[in-house]
Amino acid sequence: GENVEQHPSTLSVQEGDSAVIKCTYSDSASNYFPWYKQELGKGPQLIIDIRSNVGEKKDQRIAVTLNKTAKHFSLHITETQPEDSAVYFCAASIGARALTFGSGTRLQVQP
Amino acid sequence: ETGVTQSPTHLIKTRGQQVTLRCSSQSGHNTVSWYQQALGQGPQFIFQYYREEENGRGNFPPRFSGLQFPNYSSELNVNALELDDSALYLCASSFRGENNEQFFGPGTRLTVL
Numbered sequence: 001g002e003n004v005e006q007h008p009s010t011l012s013v014q015e016g017d018s019a020v021i022k023c024t025y026s027d028s029a030s031n032y033f034p035w036y037k038q039e040l041g042k043g044p045q046l047i048i049d050i051r052s053n054v055g056e057k058k059d060q061r062i063a064v065t066l067n068k069t070a071k072h073f074s075l076h077i078t079e080t081q082p083e084d085s086a087v088y089f090c091a092a093s094i095g096a097r098a099l100t101f102g103s104g105t106r107l108q109v110q111p
Numbered sequence: 112e113t114g115v116t117q118s119p120t121h122l123i124k125t126r127g128q129q130v131t132l133r134c135s136s137q138s139g140h141n142t143v144s145w146y147q148q149a150l151g152q153g154p155q156f157i158f159q160y161y162r163e164e165e166n167g168r169g170n171f172p173p174r175f176s177g178l179q180f181p182n183y184s185s186e187l188n189v190n191a192l193e194l195d196d197s198a199l200y201l202c203a204s205s206f207r208g209e210n211n212e213q214f215f216g217p218g219t220r221l222t223v224l
Binding site for chain 2: 032
């Protein structure tokens with residue numbers, strides 16, 4: 001089955017700096033790659049996603065890139081703010097099938 | 112807010128008991144997926160329901176079972192609870208099609224003593 005690896009496990013940045021989280025996947029058939037933000041005591045919140053027919057997608061301060069050949073995708077957050085502090089998860093799936101999640105990255109933005 | 116609701120928010124059970132968790136999907140969605148999230152880990156897929164039938168299952172034993180109702184709400188049942196079943200149980204709703212956006216509820220925190 002699919003295996004998703006995520007790095008780093010923890011990331012601390014200063015407010016205003018950029019943060020990058022990287023994931024690799026194993027199944028070349030995967031074609032959907034969402035990113036979730038999970039705050040303490042809450043369920044994961046979908047923040048951005050990308051499909052295999054696209055190389056990059058942006059939404060304000062958040063961007064995701066996908067390299068299908070290398071089977072890796074990354075989340076980029078620019079101009080980080082304290083409210084960006086949370087645990088971020090990458091995931092991969094084939095069509096409408098189950099999401100396979102990475103192990104998470106705890107992002108801390110220092111004011 | 113996603114519009115996905117789950118009940119109860121917290122639950123404490125003892126080993127060997129049975130538990131039922133409930134999920135109401137977001138309006139317009141017809142597919143419900145259940146995930147188990149152990150402390151400090153990513154969610155693990157349990158199963159998915161579409162048109163009231165199980166449509167894919169992860170690596171979980173048969174004592175994990177579910178239902179989907181005509182209004183697309185869903186239940187997760189766990190029999191013969193074990194200590195390792197302690198986790199956050201998440202429900203995600205989606206609309207089956209090319210788009211696989213899954214929206215999660217707040218989860219039910221299950222503690223097995």
